[in-house]
Amino acid sequence: MLLTTAIVALAGLWQLPVDAIPSPSFDITSLLSQKSNNWAEGTVISFPNSPTFVNSTTRWNTYDEPTYLAAVSPATEADVAKVVKLASAFNVPFLATGGRHGYTTTLGNLQKGLAIDLGQFKSYSIDKAAGTLTVGGATTLHDFQDALYEAGYMIQSGSISCPGYVGVTIGSGVGRFQGVFGLVADALVSARLVTADGRVVEVSKTQNPDLFWGIRGAGANLGVITSATYQAHKLVNQGQMLNADLIFPANKSKEYFDVLGSLSGKMPEKLAVITLVVYDPVAQAAQIIANWVYIGPKDEGLRVLAPVLALNPSVSNIQVVPWNKLVTVAAFGADALLCPRNQSHNTYWTTLRNLSSSTFQTTFEKVNTFYKQYPDGRATTLNLETFPNQATLAVPDDSSPYPWRDALGHFQIGISTTSNNAANDPTAQAGDLLARQLRDGLAATSGYPELTVYVNYAHGDEKLRQKYGERKLPRLVGLKKKWDPRNVFRFNNDLPTQL
Ligand SMILES: Cc1cc2nc3c(=O)[nH]c(=O)nc-3n(C[C@H](O)[C@H](O)[C@H](O)COP(=O)(O)OP(=O)(O)OC[C@H]3O[C@@H](n4cnc5c(N)ncnc54)[C@H](O)[C@@H]3O)c2cc1C
Ligand SMILES: *[C@@H]1O[C@H](CO)[C@@H](O)[C@H](O)[C@H]1NC(C)=O
Ligand SMILES: *[C@@H]1O[C@H](CO)[C@@H](O)[C@H](O)[C@H]1NC(C)=O
Ligand SMILES: *[C@@H]1O[C@H](CO)[C@@H](O)[C@H](O)[C@H]1NC(C)=O
Ligand SMILES: *[C@@H]1O[C@H](CO)[C@@H](O)[C@H](O)[C@H]1NC(C)=O
Secondary structure (H helix, E strand, O other), X not given: OOOOOOOOOOOOOXXXXXXXXOOOOOOHHHHHHOHHHOOOOOOEEXXXXXXXXXXXXXXXXXXXXXXXXXXXXXXXXXXXXXXXHHHHHOOOOEEEEOOOOOOOHHHHHOOOEEXXXXXXXXXXXXXXXXXXXXXXXXXXXXXXXXXXXXXXXXXXXXXXOOOEHHHHHOOOOOOXXXXXXXXXXXXXXXXXXXXXXXXXXXXXXXXXXXXXXXXXXXXXHOOEEEEEEEEOEEOHHHHEEEEEXXXXXXXXXXXXXXXXXXXXXXXXXXXXEEEEEEEEOOOOEEEEEEEEEEOOOHHHHHHHHHHHHOOOOOXXXXXEEEHHHHHHHHHHHHHHHHOOOOEOOEEEEEEEOOOOHHHHHHHHHHHHHHHHHOHHHOOOEEEEEEOOOHHHHHOOHHHOOOOOOOOOEEEEEEEOOOOOOOOOOHHHHHHHHHHHHHHHHHHHOOOOOOOOOOHHHOOOOOOHHHHHOHHHHHHHHHHHHHHOOOOOOOOOOOOOOOO
């Protein structure tokens, strides 16, 4: 493999403190191209507009995205450490990326930076005897789910196949299996992590336990994970589950949300519901696409689903699927629509521990009105994830940073417009305003004293305590001070080094 030697004349210099600039001729090209770097064979350095650069930097979301003067795609863990050390030493702002599905707007604070693309860390291995799964820093559920199922195991995950599994984990990882297995981070056993000063450390219950605590909820602030090992679970119900995809027109929304709201505080542990609201061009109105999953036998699941099925959905597709096919099948195959990159999503979420049917209905009606008033905003969607919390709550609160173990749901408003949310577009502006109002309304009946948000779902404008939880902040801030005192990992809802 060759070291990329594309020498591209770059106009911009990094914004460095004067004393950090090694010489007047310092620029990104020369810093990365120094012979003394001695990059491993296979490590690729690329510059804007080259196909390799595009391939290593194109993100899921273009709204408030970071920009880069160069990308490094290390082939080895030693090169990840080397580039972090180099970037830290020269105050080069950088972002390490896995699946590139992060959409918090704070990522856009990185402009003309360096991308550390972990795209070459996409492997996985399964220890069949121990039931453990080890993945690379950019491996996705899509990469390993079939092999894990074949090996006789299953594991908790996010609800679609394409985000980085480590990226999901280090926020905590919410998903359909929360009632039976807990958060994705709850399955983490150990990780290998590159620290802010460019050292490689092992992290587990016994090795650097403080860091092990911190990466299971605030990991993007603390280091770059090259590999992570998880404890998988023996297949439950032979790994088979009930998947029901249902469509309800606008005139059934109230009854639908009444059924959903009736689950507040008593959601069965094997049930998981995702409710999407999208525009229906035939009815010219909002409609509900509901995905109800039961992680158990079909007949048992049908009994649990009876109240929603009794509403006579206009379309109903009910099937039994193995867990490794669930995310691609669910919601009529929404995964294929949700995964593609390079689109603009202006996203706001609220975390809920109370499921308020009347607030859901109000939210639905307001979006329905928005669709009518703003034809250019009809790609806007609502996404209400309601997951049980039995297994999540069974893990002690102080075992990880995640502050919302009692949550029963997360409500997303995703503004998409034909202009790709252009700043001067009235539809995008009206959508942004609406989304903030809806978020406030949802927060008011969320059952939490104020707006709360799961950090990996954060818009980025929320207060620190609303993302990390007041009671978790002192410990997190201490960790930040110890492991990243100069805040080099600062582009994802960054923690301060003192309160
Ligand atoms: C369509 C979609 C569906 C989603 N569904 C879910 C869901 O069901 N459940 C859920 O919990 N979340 C979900 N998410 C949110 C997801 O958890 C975050 O977007 C997460 O940050 C994505 O990680 P990534 O590696 O793909 O993204 P990136 O943009 O590559 O990274 C996001 C952040 O994580 C850091 N990071 C990524 N990999 C590493 C690593 N190996 N070491 C250190 N830092 C790293 C990056 O530096 C960055 O700060 C979803 C996101 C999208 C876009
Ligand atoms: C894009 O990147 C992926 C992983 O990083 C790699 O497997 C693929 O070959 C790359 N494609 C191109 C065209 O460079
Ligand atoms: C509800 O809406 C659907 C789809 O638009 C329509 O077919 C149906 O007739 C409506 N039902 C009532 C009772 O208005
Ligand atoms: C991303 O979309 C923009 C238009 O919105 C387009 O100009 C650009 O080429 C796309 N990039 C990729 C990698 O597809
Ligand atoms: C929870 O939702 C119910 C049903 O809509 C509502 O009556 C109640 O006020 C909400 N609770 C809180 C604490 O907001």
